[in-house]
Amino acid sequence: MSFPWAEEYKPQNPFMRWIDDRLPLPRLVYGAVGGGYPVPRNLNYFWNFGVLAGIALAIQIVTGIVLAMHYVPSGTEAFASVEHIMRNVNQGWLLRYAHANGASFFFIVTYIHIFRGLYYGSYKAPREMVWLLGLVIFLLMMATAFMGYVLPWGQMSFWGAKVITGLFGAIPLVGEPIQQWLLGGFAPDQAALNRFFSLHYLLPFVIAGVIILHIWALHIPGSGNPTGVDVKTAQDTVPFHPYYTAKDGFGLGIFLILLAILVFYAPNYLGHADNYIPANPLSTPAHIVPEWYFWPFYAILRAFTVDFILPAKLWGVIAMFGSIILLFFLPWLDKSPVRSGNYRPRFRQFFWILVIDVLILGYCGGAPAEEPYVMISQLATIYYFAHFLIILPILSSVERTLPLPNSISESVLHGEKQEAAPIGSGSTSAPTVTA
Template sequence: MSFPWAKHYAPKNPLMKWMDERLPLPRLVYNAVGAGYPVPRNLNYFWNFGVLAGAALGIQIITGIVLAMHYGATGAGAFDSVEHIMRDVNAGWFLRYAHANGASMFFIVVYIHIFRGLFYGSYKAPREMVWLLGVVIFLLMMATAFMGYVLPWGQMSFWGAQVITGFFSAIPLVGDTIRVWLLGGYAPGEAALNRFFSLHYLLPFVIAAVIILHIWALHIPGSNNPTGVEVKGEQDTVPFHPYYTAKDGFGLGVFLLIFALLVFFAPNSLGHPDNYIPANSLSTPAHIVPEWYFWPFYAILRAFTSDFILPAKLWGVLAMFGSILLLFFLPWLDSSPVRSANYRPVYRTFFWILVVDILILGWCGGSPATPTYVILSQICAAYYFAHFLIIIPMISRAERPRPLPNSITEAVLAKHGGTSPAQTALAAE
């Protein structure tokens, strides 16, 4: 989508003009995040979370590079190198806690970003590619986080790698080969550490590259907005700078404040105490769990307990991966022409049911695999798939949405008690 009313970059300084003619980087920045990029005027603070995700990734890359300088990816030295970072490296404790808790903050921000997209229909045409690239980023994040969880080589790291990679062996014919390839052997060891460390270091840069594509795809149709109504003209937009740079700056300040409170006052609250015990292949922890941001998917994995045509273990693996891959098809599962749940009361009700369902799955995934939690996981997993495969397609065909505003400006003025230019002209007649 082109915006004919957008301001165009015209450097006045001779040096900037010379550079712009040979390497138009200033123009690119101006058109991407400056006054040259018009944005819907009604974006709320939920649109801050894209910038916050970028900031979280930046924190992870910077702290990760420094930590890699002191980490030893060996079976005998990995745990001790983490202790060396914590005790002997200048500000090593801060870097390690910032990196570990930064992963949690990254996932919190991205989960909110995803749920915002679900609520406001940001996956609908013409923004399908933005959504698909976002799901790719999410998958890369999960792979990176899993490999990073193994690196401290504590008890939970070792047994988490043993259990999660063990599920690949459920895949017929090629499962065992994939598991051996992932681990570099038949059990987690030094080869697995080297593989995971290499990929954990590389993948954040791959994520950064896909984020560039994500932003590029976003700038073609422009940002969605809380009404879901497309921009009608200049009156519906404001320049990204200074309006949304200021808003994003405030959001970033709140994010960094919460992040600082977590790092300085509760650095181990989101981790597992067993990971401060060196990995021991002869001592199995009483309760093996992944990091908290994997809990909903871990609950889906454990929800299958009986063989039916295929082994239960294979059903669990298929369901776990399917629960994420399902998001790729969401733009076509939801055929409603209305984007925002603000105008879809039935969809909005089921959206909040889905949020509660995923929270319960997370609770079950972090709890012991007792019959009560397994049955609850099975019910919630069944609803999760029914929501996307049955409920959303039915709602999109049967629901009668509320009337949409004619423009973003009309919605903004109505919200704040004003009148649109059309209403003013009508009243004058």
């Protein structure tokens, strides 16, 4: 998809035109997110969540910078510095709760964004690079969130760091040296806090950089859409602004209202009470769990309980990382020429089974490591890998799909007549429709 009108764009304001002639930033913004970026006209509200993820990252960066001004990454002072932020810093409690709950909302919108991509085939050609960069962002988010969870230096922070870094110790030969290198010693302490704090501060800016690449990669083929049909005429598109900026603005309003409700009325609902107890290496919590957004992967880790050729712990580590790495190969595992789940009846059924499976894994990951949760985790883990490695490849070969619409306009107008305009004609006005 090309954007010839973006190249011809000239600001009307003399000052902006002066800037654009010397630094074409207004032209770039217009072509990227303004009226110069044509978007399929049939996008639904599930396409809001990419923008919401960007807003969530901005909230995390702004609140994180202010919190970093008052935080002390010290084994003896970290917990007290967090309490100082909560009690003594002006609006410190608001910043801390917005940052902690903002991380949860960041993962909520990202998970919805990922599952939207799975349902509508956003990983299929020619958007493989968009999908791969999105997964890189997800991995960076997980690393950033884990290190941020350690910083308050409560009981769950300390023992979470102990357990998660201990996973690397399961790797034969090099595992223990890697674990000691990550921690800067044999157990989480001052060195680990310094490292985690510096990386937790740095990685959000790395995420922002990868998001720019993600958007850049998206602009080359253009946005996907619920039908999975390629844009064929200018009639299939509308300008991003004002149509989708208004739609995203509505979604943003709902997002901020929900975040405000959580921050003001239930700020600790998604946290763990043990993290308000200072870290004590001599007292192990009765139930060690990571943050809720890691629970599905934690359930996969704990699903392996029997040594078979390799130690069970190593199998769990391989499966946990494999459950994410597997998604990188999804564009080549699902070879169906039809992108959207709307036109793949069998795929749609298995997709919702996958959603339920992941929710079950999440519930089991937050439950104690005892029966029946372990057995349920094992069954859910088997289905998770079977879905991507067995079911999808078979479905893409044998599934009978529904007929696709001839164009995006046809799917929107349902047979009404429309005046088609060739792509690249330069028109950015709203489509004209006659009954």
